[in-house]
Amino acid sequence: MLSYRHAFHAGNHADVLKHLVLMQLLDYFNQKDKPYWAIDTHAGAGLYALDTGYAQQNAEYHSGITRLLARDDLPTAVAAYVSLVRQLNPAAALSVYPGSPWIAQQLLREHDRLRLFELHPTDSQLLGANFAEAGRRVKVQNIDGFAGLKAALPPAPRRGLVLIDPSYEEKQDYQRVPAALKDALKRFATGTYAVWYPLLQRHEAKNFPAALKNIPANSWLNVNLTVRTPKVDGFGMHGSGMFVINPPWTLRAGLQGIMPYLTKVLGQDGSARFVLEGSEGR
DSSP states (O other), X not given: OOOOOGGGTTXXXXXXHHHHHHHHHHHHHTTSSSOOEEEETTOTTSEEESSSTTHHHHOGGGGXXXXXXXXXXXXXXXXXXXXXXXXXXXXXXXXXXEOHHHHHHHHOOTTOEEXXXXXXXXXXXXXXXXXXXXXXXXXXXXXXXHHHHHHHOSXXXXXXXXXEOOOOOSTTHHHHHHHHHHHHHHHOTTOEEEEEEEEOSSHHHHHHHHHHHTSOOSOEEEXXXXXXXXXXXOOSOOEEEEEEESOOTTHHHHHHHHHHHHHHHHOOSTTOEEEEEESOOO
């Protein structure tokens, strides 16, 4: 199934959480001189227009990045994220939103490498065009991200961060992600794996965090943000989360500093809340 296009949802509250966590992880990796690989299994197009096309249909970015751009009380980590978005939007109006690949490229150093997998043919073509001048630091492949991950591990420098964020439009993704993580940990046990997931009323989504917690790993951290009360008809995403295997020891403290703020600013009703739990990071 190749119908999913992230452009419909670019810049929403889920992107805010995902990209803030991603930046925290990359900042930690950059503290050591040794090179690493960042691998994105479902990379999308890399950049998204907000002032035209798909993003205008639901304008979900108004529930996410737009709210942060209007604030003058941003915590340091949130301010760094907003600053990256502003780099793409030097004018006052918000017209472009960066996907995970673009954010990663900005933070990677010269000796680090970025591996991007995208199966959707149109998005893969856009992704390749957006990184056409990136040189050997970035490799784009039009293949299934789960298969690409298996082939990429272990990374040459034996140091790596993997982002796994399928759309979950297909129920099989709820089984494919844990299976991919178990296989990845056999190939590269010391890697850091960050999994994005939606908060939905469907049975598979409700049970997904528990399935991730059952994966044999040295440590894990789970953070999720609920922004509104689930709809009576069960339709739509009322929040999202990030589950990190082998998280850096700094991640919990960093999220403790920003999650109350995100809950306040991105919350849409009285049900807004966050969860931050896990075993001890390394």
